[in-house]
Amino acid sequence: MRLIRARINGGALRSNLQRLRGLAPASKLMAVVKANAYGHGLVGAALALSDADAFGVARIDEAIALRAAGIRKPIVLLEGVFNAAQMAEAAHRQLELVVHEAAQLSLLEAWRGEHPFTLWLKVDTGMNRLGFRGADLPAAWQRVTALRPRPAALRLMTHLSSADEPDGSVTRQQLQRFAPLAQGLGVPLSVANSAAIFATPESHCDWIRPGLVLYGVSPFADRSGTALGLQPAMTLETTVIAVRQVAAGERVGYGGAWRAGRASRVAILAAGYGDGLLRSLPNGAPVLINGQRAPLAGRVSMDMIAVDVTDLPPVKVGDTAELWGPGLAVEAVAAAAGTIPYELLCAVSQRVPLETV
């Protein structure tokens, strides 16, 4: 028996993809599956999302793993390639490249292979991370259009920095910068990440690039995935391995960080930072045991957490607990930890077996 496991609901992934198609019916959909599909398992998630028009990954190894699993759809390297060896590998695997800086143009110009790449030129409209500055875009554009062999296709993209914020002014400014740059190029455009798909329909353009929402999780601080019509795809589940009585005044765990204010019952669960739980989860963070919420009691240790189950019906060894999933939104757990759900999902570690259902 596995004490801890992440159950991945393929039906939820498919349903979320359809929900996004409904929101952006005129756009193609690049399913972003970087970081092991946000912790959901790269290959399993991509197979469940096989209806996507393309996949987006951050690292070439992820793309190679997808090809090795038999995935034939376009795969976009969201940061492009950084040397000739990677470019040869990308050609061999028929990968599409984001091009965001001059050195990547030079690599393409020096490329002597037969394979014509599909290129996604990236322009920086305010994120100030990757992408050509607007003023440099015409020169970059000229260089890609002069490439021989000619690129198989050209696209223009940008990335939004603040699409999840209720005040959409930064996003509007980015869109206002993007529009004139895109004007007249006559190529497909891509702007929208998860938050923008919901908050900024005018950003949908030709290709949407959802990540988080595919997994059924909300990028907005004030709304859950369920409220957006999504289904959480991961249930992180573990097992009660001990239950103990703790007298009033006694302390639990490393540093004695939780103190029983009354005679208490404490359940010990097989989940810790070795599984990817954040040690910054504070006392009181929610855990679901036998379908009821109970507060974390004391520090997260490597392999265990303690939960105050005094107010729950009797909990026994072998009972199942949900750390997040359909019964307890990962968004709520992230809020308790002072972080975003992206970080919790990506942190789920190698030792947690993924069970795709």
Ligand SMILES: *Cc1c(COP(=O)(O)O)cnc(C)c1O
């Ligand atoms: C990660 C990423 C996305 C997806 O972001 P979400 O907020 O998870 O939707 C889209 N585009 C690019 C370039 C990315 O790096």
